Amino acid sequence: xNFDTEIFDIGSLDLLGFGEPTHxxxxxxxxxxxxFAELAGRGxxxxxxxxxxxxxxxxxxxxxxxxxxxxxxxxAGFSHGFGESxxxxxxxAWIREYNENRPVEERVAFHxxxxxMETMNAPSPRRYLxxxxxxxxxxxxxxxxxxxxERWHRTEAVMDPAESAGATSEAGVLRVLADDMLxxxxxxxxELVAKTSHTEWVRAETQLTAGLGLLRYHRQAAQPxxxxxxxxxxxxxxxxxxxxxxxxxxxxxxGRGATLVCAHNLHLQRNTSRMRMGDMDLEWSSAGAxxxxxxxxxxxxxxxxxxxxxxxxxxxxxxxxxxxxLQGRVAIRxxxxxxxxxxxxxxIDHTPAHGYFPLDRETVDEADAILHIHDGAAxxxxxxxxxxxxxPELR
Numbered sequence: 001x002n003f004d005t006e007i008f009d010i011g012s013l014d015l016l017g018f019g020e021p022t023h024x025x026x027x028x029x030x031x032x033x034x035x036f037a038e039l040a041g042r043g044x045x046x047x048x049x050x051x052x053x054x055x056x057x058x059x060x061x062x063x064x065x066x067x068x069x070x071x072x073x074x075x076a077g078f079s080h081g082f083g084e085s086x087x088x089x090x091x092x093a094w095i096r097e098y099n100e101n102r103p104v105e106e107r108v109a110f111h112x113x114x115x116x117m118e119t120m121n122a123p124s125p126r127r128y129l130x131x132x133x134x135x136x137x138x139x140x141x142x143x144x145x146x147x148x149x150e151r152w153h154r155t156e157a158v159m160d161p162a163e164s165a166g167a168t169s170e171a172g173v174l175r176v177l178a179d180d181m182l183x184x185x186x187x188x189x190x191e192l193v194a195k196t197s198h199t200e201w202v203r204a205e206t207q208l209t210a211g212l213g214l215l216r217y218h219r220q221a222a223q224p225x226x227x228x229x230x231x232x233x234x235x236x237x238x239x240x241x242x243x244x245x246x247x248x249x250x251x252x253x254x255g256r257g258a259t260l261v262c263a264h265n266l267h268l269q270r271n272t273s274r275m276r277m278g279d280m281d282l283e284w285s286s287a288g289a290x291x292x293x294x295x296x297x298x299x300x301x302x303x304x305x306x307x308x309x310x311x312x313x314x315x316x317x318x319x320x321x322x323x324x325x326l327q328g329r330v331a332i333r334x335x336x337x338x339x340x341x342x343x344x345x346x347x348i349d350h351t352p353a354h355g356y357f358p359l360d361r362e363t364v365d366e367a368d369a370i371l372h373i374h375d376g377a378a379x380x381x382x383x384x385x386x387x388x389x390x391x392p393e394l395r
Contacts, residue, residue, distance in 0.1 A: 010042050013258040014250050017288050017301030018371075019265035022356040024312045025376040028304050029087035031333060032262050033094065040098060040108055045256040046249070047091070048111040050263035052079035053245050054128065054210045056112030057203065063095040064107045070096070079116045109253065113245040113261065113287070115213050117238055120159065122218060124152035125174060128211030132181050135196075135204040136188070140181075145173045152214075158221050161230065166218030175219075178212050202252060209248070213241040228280040235275070235284045242267060242287035247294070263287075265303050265357055271366040275357075300368040302335065305359055309376035312354055321347040322359035326372035333373045338364045 018035065020028035036047055049056070059077035061067040073092055074083040082088055092110070099107040116123055126146040133140050146152070147170060156163040165171055185192070185205060193201050220233045246261060253259055266273045268288035275282045292299045307327040308316045317323035322344045326336060347358035364370060373379065 010039070010044075010258070012298065013300065014295055014298040015048075015246060015259050015261050015291065016044075017268040017299065018260060018262045018304075019268040019288075019302060020262075020304040021265050021306050021358070022312070022354055023264060024355050025306055025309055025314075025373075026085065026087050027306075027309075027333075027373050027376040027379040028371075029085060029091075029262075030379060031371065031373070032260075033087060033091050036091065036260050037094065037098075039258075039260055043257045044108075044260055045106070046109040046111060046253050046259040047095070048113045048246065048249055048259055048261045049078075049082065049088070050080070050114050050242075050267060051077075051082050051112035052114055052116040052210075053112040054207055055079050055116070056110060057206065059092055059112075060110045063092060063099055063110050064104075066096070079112070079114065080118065105256065109256075111245075111249050111259070113242050113249060114263075115210060115217065115238065115241055117214075117217055120155045121153050122158060122214060122221070124149040125178070125211035125214040125218075128207045128214065129174065129178055129181070132178075132185065132204050132208035132211070135192075135200070135207075136181060136184055138181070138184075140177055142174065142177065145170045145177070152218060157218070158234075161222050161224050164218060164222035166215070166220070166222035168222075171215060171218065171222075175212070175215050178208065178215060182208055182212065206248075209244070213244075217241070228282065231277060231280060232282045232284055235273070235282055239267060239273070239284060239287045240290060243290035246287060246291050265363070268301050269303060269363055269366060270299075270301060271362045276352075301366075302369045302371050303359070303363060303367040305370050305372040306356065306376050307372065307374045311377045313351075314354055314356065314376070315349055317347055318345075318349065320345050322364060323347050323372070326370065327374060330372045330374050332375075333371065333379065335369045335371050337369060338367050341370065 018032055055077050059073045062073040070093055074089055077083065095108050095110060124146055126142055126149060129142050133142060151165050157165060185208060189201060217234065217237050220237045223230050223233065249259060261268065266275065267286050269286055270289050270292040272283055273286040288301055305323055305326055306314060307323055308314050317327050322341060325341060325344055341364050343361060346360045350356040350358065
């Protein structure tokens with residue numbers, strides 16, 4: 001398969017979404033590595049993963065400048081436990097090798113585009129805001145306003161709005177101070193960039209917007225409304241922050257080439273995202289839906305689909321399902337055009353433990369391609385060192 005001529009016009013893209021239907025099956029991440037090696041040889045100059053944007057600065061320092069070690073980058077540069085992934089380790093090592101001895105402007109950048117929000121907790125915004133405060137040389141006592149970090153981070157602060165710090169007067173003070181700092185960061189940009197560097201200014205902006213994002217997320221967690229409405233707003237807020245991060249990343253990467261964006265399908269699909277959580281049915285616009293509405297054809301998306309996988313207990317799909325049709329067509333793994341996929345039923349043989357979200361008609365129709373992997377357990381990555389410019393054709 002020729003990726004760019006049969007599916008996308010590579011030269012017209014800003015972001016290319018590459019989704020996976022579950023985080024538990026690493027075959028998609030291994031495939032992502034091969035795909036990115038090919039795309040780097042065709043002008044892509046950055047990759048963005050579903051991981052904390054601030055933490056990812058550690059990885060970017062390593063891959064572009066050689067700061068620290070691979071072990072340190074994997075330990076400190078990822079959120080949500082993604083630093084333990086062997087495929088992510090291979091990707092980081094490959095980017096570092098790819099960048100070695102290349103001119104600065106040609107080096108591949110590594111980004112995260114998520115916040116450090118977990119389903120059951122989110123951290124205090126204090127340390128992000130203090131970074132920006134120190135960069136600006138201000139004397140705000142942010143620690144006093146924020147209080148103990150545990151006040152924000154504990155599970156109860158997300159599960160119970162009455163236990164959240166997000167709507168307290170202290171949180172309101174932090175939001176005002178953070179907004180004032182963002183204004184000052186921009187009004188003093190000429191001075192600050194000249195005094196430090198463009199890179200340091202962007203780093204301060206990244207930290208500050210992360211702190212503001214956490215304040216907004218905690219604000220939603222504190223809303224005294226029905227649980228279904230509250231969780232829906234929290235999901236929507238997280239994806240809105242992801243979308244903002246992606247647009248900021250594209251601003252930073254302008255003129256350097258396109259960005260491969262990798263995350264769960266729910267965060268990248270252009271149609272409405274839906275999730276059953278306990279007895280709640282949540283619906284919201286994903287980061288992909290938001291970015292897609294703003295970038296149009298400059299944001300195409302590949303949606304991941306899985307046939308079977310014994311390692312996570314995923315059985316062979318029923319023939320009448322979307323995955324069942326693809327299973328009969330795809331022997332190993334293959335990109336399939338949505339127009340070639342007939343109307344089928346939605347798969348129901350998965351459990352919440354699989355973390356799997358099956359294909360439906362709306363998701364198929366709103367995708368630019370479906371990547372179906374026949375047997376996830378049968379694919380666990382290629383050679384330890386991917387080629388420097390192009391990867392083997394995906395089959």
